[in-house]
Amino acid sequence: MRQIFLDTETTGLRVEDGNRLLEVAGVEMIDRKLSKAECHFHRFVNPGRDSEEGALNVHGLTTEFLADKPKFAQIVDDFLDFVKGSELIIHNAPFDVGYLNMELGKLGRGKIEDYVESITDTLKMAKDLWPGKRNSLDALCDRYDVDRSGRTLHGALIDCELLAEVYMAMTRGQDSLLIDFAPTAEENASNLERRNSSQPLIITQASAEELALHQKYLDALDKTVKGSCVWRELEPLATIEGNPQ
Template identity: 75%
Template sequence: MRQIILDTETTGLRVEDGNRILEIAAVEMVNRKLSKPDRHLHRFINPERDSEEGALNVHGLSTEFLADKPKFAEIVDDFLDFVRDAELIIHNAPFDVGFLNMELERLGRGKITDYVSGIIDTLKDAKEMFPGKRNSLDALCDRFDVDRSARTLHGALIDCELLAEVYLCMTRGQDSLLIDLAPAENEANEQQLNLSQTTQRGPLRVQRASAEELSEHDSYLDTLDKTVKGSCLWRTLEPKQDAAA
């Protein structure tokens, strides 16, 4: 699966006020592994207007710095070719999508959803996972112990890199154990399951975990404890299991 973590910086918060995109970054991830930097896209853009004071304080990209950068029309083909058919991962997707759609429609190029396979909004997902808590990118980095010390100002590329780590933490463990099996293997497993349900079996043989396996299991639980900032569910079940044994 090809996914693109995407972020933009803009001249202001409201697209309705004529604000424009001045920086765009897209970081490629294939099968949950980040690609090498040469497979990332990062462009500064001349927005053809000044930034609002509040936005300038956030991203620090002055009109003078952006004056000799290409306009959106000059980078649009590179951008669309890079994201084409991928799934976008965006924190607060309606904001970035609104600006992307505005820029594309100005050029008669439709909407961003015409080019990608789907869009994941990590802010929406975070609010469902952590209701009532702060779910900004900074807050999520702190929650998942993602190092953001290099982030002094908002920048599209560093925000993409941070969001990639946050997204992997948020979705850890969601993959099915059989997700990579070929259809024939899945069918064979189902047939074996049906056979086991209709065939008389002897006593089950219990194979105890080795000391090395138990050590690896404890290390994994330590990682889960760190993620949830407490004890994971398995830890709470362990005493009951010991008692039953």
């Protein structure tokens, strides 16, 4: 499955006021594995107008900086080739989709929905998971312990990268964990060969630091499943088997 975490920056909040798109970025993930940086998409766009003061304070992209950047018409083909056939994952999707459809409409290129498989709104997902809570991207980063220390201003690319980490945490249920850690056929064969050999099994004990990291990881899983994750239930069994009474 090919998924694209997408974000835009604009000259203002309301597309109805003639505001335009000035930055667009997408981070690619295939089968829950993020692609290398060179596979991502990031373009600044000359919007042909100044940003509203409030928007400028958020993204910091001045008219002077954007003056020599391409118009949206000059990047549209590259952008559509990048997103074609994917699932778009966007935080507060109606906002970004509204701007993309406005820009595409001006060029007679239809709507973004015409080019992608589906669009997933992580803000709606978060509201379903955490009703009544703050569910901005910043709030979700804090909730899922995603490091955003490198983010001083809003930027489309860094917001995509943060959203990817948040989405992985939001969707990391027990089934996906088992899939993530399932051995390959080659690993199964290798494990079987080792079990059938006469060599003694070497057991390496986890260090105190590794145990602390393991507990932190389980704490995050507990938050995600709103209770005790399956590994918590297995820990007492492992202790009994490893230290028989």
